[in-house]
Amino acid sequence: MVKERVTVIDIARAAGVSKSTVSLVLQGSSLVNEATRAKVNATIRxxxxxxxxxxxxxxxxxSKIIGIVVNDLTNSFFAELAVGVDAVVQSAGFVQFLANTGEKIERQREVVASMREHGVSGLIxxxxxxxxxxxLAPLVASGIPVVLVVRDIAGAHVSSLTSDNHAGAMAAVRHLIERGHQRIAFLGGFPDTAVFEARMRGYRDALIEAGIPVSDALIIGSAPSRAGGVTAVEQAMMxxxxxxxxxxxxxAVAFGVCDGLRARRLEPGADFAVIGFDDVIEAKTAVPALTTVSVDPQGMGQRAAELLLKQIKAGKAEPEAIVGSVRLVVRQSCGAAVERKREALA
Amino acid sequence: MVKERVTVIDIARAAGVSKSTVSLVLQGSSLVNEATRAKVNATIRxxxxxxxxxxxxxxxxxSKIIGIVVNDLTNSFFAELAVGVDAVVQSAGFVQFLANTGEKIERQREVVASMREHGVSGLIxxxxxxxxxxxLAPLVASGIPVVLVVRDIAGAHVSSLTSDNHAGAMAAVRHLIERGHQRIAFLGGFPDTAVFEARMRGYRDALIEAGIPVSDALIIGSAPSRAGGVTAVEQAMMxxxxxxxxxxxxxAVAFGVCDGLRARRLEPGADFAVIGFDDVIEAKTAVPALTTVSVDPQGMGQRAAELLLKQIKAGKAEPEAIVGSVRLVVRQSCGAAVERKREALA
DNA sequence: TTTCATAATTGGAACGTTCCAATTTCGTCA
DNA sequence: TGACGAAATTGGAACGTTCCAATTATGAAA
Known part of the structure; x- marks a missing residue:
């Protein structure tokens, strides 16, 4: 079954033309005669x-390859991001090289190096x-367009596409305050990340704005996963x-928090208001449906891909920092539905 | 910033050796003198x-590239599968080309073609x-090793790695029967897939074995997603x-079913027993923790990768069909914990 | 028919690496 | 000192494509 490779020269010989002509056909050049093109294509088949x-x-x-490297593919936020990128990239005739670093710097280094060796024409x-x-310095120095998503890096001289974490968090907390909450916690996430920092600042600023004292005890970090959410809420309830x-x-943390609440016989939404961040697809269908700050991961992936393609086309990488706007989508887990039901009864 | 490419010849010139020697160093050949190697490596840096x-x-x-194409990356089962593959593939010095087809045959065709053009040395x-x-015929004919995972295809002459869906489903249903259930539904999934077929047969066989009549009304298909689970259980409860x-x-369906139950004020585990299939990471931390048939997606990805690498190394693809064993992991969503608690009180 | 522009086609030289066969260098032993 | 095997190095020919400059075919105008 192991055949000799068929090359452009074999095609040329079989079709009675030169390899140059075959190459032209392959590239869809308008220089080649219609009849010749048909003959060559038939031979190719x-x-x-x-x-x-x-x-x-x-x-x-x-190379028509673009690379995408994510830090945690098992987090559906990033899986969706990758899907968004893929959609755009592929319809532009590129193909996607996806790698997962699992938050490991060393792995990231290897993966980026490997992508360079394969001649990717851009990297998300x-x-x-x-x-x-x-x-990132060597990568940037090589002139390959790079777009950073989700997490920006200070001093890296590349484009970035992040979301307005500060505004999103403020909107969420304001909403909670409007509903009458005073003791509001900030749960989950690794405190040493810029994203945590921004969201947490938004949280604090909204409290300060409303004249509510900020208590550090209510800010509880954890792994940014479902399991992390469970432990964070346990700690909060003590x-x-x-x-x-x-x-x-x-x-993910928000889902974990809901789980943890139920483990203590508290119903999320009714007994305790929960707001998430990202608006993963599951947020809509969960019960109670999750009130969350919508970041739209797929859309973000698409925009990142478009930005990257633009830079590839332009040839030179003029770094731009885009921060995507974000909106609070109110569903049930913050108690809005419950309250509405009460109002209807009154 | 756009530099001239540095080639092996530049290195050779700068280090005062021939390009062949540089090539040898690059490949880690033992033929080259230690001092020379060091000098070349320094120049490379x-x-x-x-x-x-x-x-x-x-x-x-x-090529040191292996391709992996999955049908739905937003399903965490497949994301985990990809992570499992990546781990093995990468430590073998290969790099992973991941593509998502979104269940679209046409997209799959394109993606596979693109991977062939890039010269992948194997495909999962x-x-x-x-x-x-x-x-798959043209792909197989080309002699590229292929491993099918999760879903086998009859007549494709390639290796496959599936799980024992029939046995898993039987074990789950037997467990439910032991707990005293008689009216047991089979919820979710597309009925026209082999996996559905196998799981459903296991379900039927367990019922028949126990002398419980099988009712087609209790077999309700849906999209294999969380949202699908919600609609399926709604239909079942009517x-x-x-x-x-x-x-x-x-x-995913099982989580949706839990959501749907709660929407009707039914507590999964206590009021209605739910068993899932796959054992996604979330299953363990969810509340109630999901009783499920463990397929271990990451492990499956690893095994698939190992199988593929073996075939690549062997040169010729001797097709083998592995069906991985599967085990029921009993957690709370099937009511086991509740019952145990009652027993403790008695 | 000749002439010329335009449309099609073409051979050969790259691209950066690996492999092969050949050569040089080295150390050891007679 | 010379000879010899092993160790280390080397030049050149691939690999399959694209690009360039050059050539040939076509058809319209003179």
Whole structure:
């Protein structure tokens, strides 16, 4: 079954033209006669020719591959992000090289190096925790367009696409305050990340704005996962002066918080208000449906891809920092529905 | 910023050796003198040389890339599968090309073609719904090792790694029967897939074995997602003779079923027994923790990768069909914990 | 028919690596 | 000192494509 490779020369011979003509056909050039094109295409099909992109890349030094590296593929936020990127990238005739770093800097280094070796023409990176500008320096110096998503890195001289974490968190907390909550916790997330920092600042600022004292005891970090949410809410409920509501670092944490509440026979939404962050697809269908700050991961992936493609096309990478707007989508987990029901009864 | 490419020849010149020697160093050959190696490596670092894999692939026609194509990356089962593959593949010095088909055959065709053009040395495929043996024929004919995961395809002459869906479903339903359930539903999944077919057969066989009549009304298909689970359980609860337990097509459906139950003020585990399938990471931390048939997606990805690497190394693809064993992990959603608590009180 | 522009086609030289066969260098032993 | 095997190094020919400059075919105008 191991056949000899069919090359452009074999096609040329079989079709009675030169290899140059075959190459022209392959590239869809308008220079070639319609009849010739048809004949060549037929031969290509007949011989089962497979285009050799390595050879093409070697000659023309631009590859139609774009790389995307994410820090945690098992988090559906990033999976959706990747899907968004893929959609755009692929309809532009590029193909996606996806790698998962699992938050490990070392792995990230390897993966980025490997992508460079394969000649990617651009890179979308959601950097692993603790990535520094220096880590990206050689990449940037090589002139390959890079778009940072989700997490920005100070001093890296590349484009970035983040979301307005501060405004989102403020909106969420304001909403909670409007509903009458005073003891509001901030649950989950690694405190040493810029995203945590921004969301937490938004949380504090909203409290300050409303004249509510900020208590550090109510800010409880954890892994940004469902399991992390469970432990964070457990810790929160051991406090002497328990919170009645929480803004969570992300949706995964929020789901965990709901789980943890139920484990203590508290119904999220009715007995305790929960707001998430990201608006993962599941947020809509969960019960209670999750009130959350919508970041739209797929849309973000698409925008990142478009930004990157633009830079690739332009040739030079003029760094721009886009911060996407964000909106609070009110569903049930913050108690809005319950209250509405009460109002209807009154 | 756009530099001239540094090549092996530049290195050779700068280090005062020949390009062949540099190539030898690059490949870690033992033929080269230690001092020379050090000098060359230093030069490589100094000049910021980046290896050009396209050129290498062109010459040696084997690529160190393995491709993985999945049908739905937003389903965490497949995301975890990909992570499992990545771990193995990467430690073998390969790099992973991941593509998502979103269950679209056409997209799958494109993606596979693109991977061939890039010269992948093997492919792990979780085929899109409706994929036929004929779709894979050209790929197989080309002699590239292929491993099918999750879904097998009859007549495709390639290796496959599936799980024992029939046995898993039987074990789950037997467990439900032991707990005293008689009206047991099978919820979710697309009925036209082989996986659905196998799980559903296991469900039926367990009922028959116990002398419980099988009712088609209790077998309710849906999208294999959380949202699908919600609609499926809604439909089930409209039946005149309601079920008291359900085996779900997968964990995503099972979570949806829990959501749907709660929407009707029914507590999963206590009021209605739910069993999932797959054992996604979330299953453990959810509340109630999900009783489920463990398929271990990451492990599956690893095994698939190992199988593929073995075939790549062996050179020829001797197709083998592995069906992984599967075990029921009993947690809370099937009511086991509740019952145990009652027993303790008695 | 010749002439010329335009449309099609073409051979050969790259691209950056690996591999092969050949050569040089080195150390050891007679 | 010379000879010899092993160790280390080397030049050149691939690999399959694209690009360039050059050539040939076509058809319209003179």
């Amino acid at each position: 007949d011989l089962g020719y497979v285009y050799n992109r390595s050879a093409a890349n070697l000659r023309q030094a631009k 990176v959601s950097p692993a925790r603790g990535t520094e500008a220096a880590d 406090l002497a002066d328990r919170p009645t509501a929480a803004l969570c670092f992300n949706d | 100094d000049l910021g040389y980046v290896y050009n894999r396209s050129a290498a692939n062109l010459r040696q026609a084997k 495929v979780s085929p899109a719904r409706g994929t036929e043996a004929a779709d 039946l005149a003779d309601r079920p008291t337990a359900a085996l779900c097509f997968n964990d």
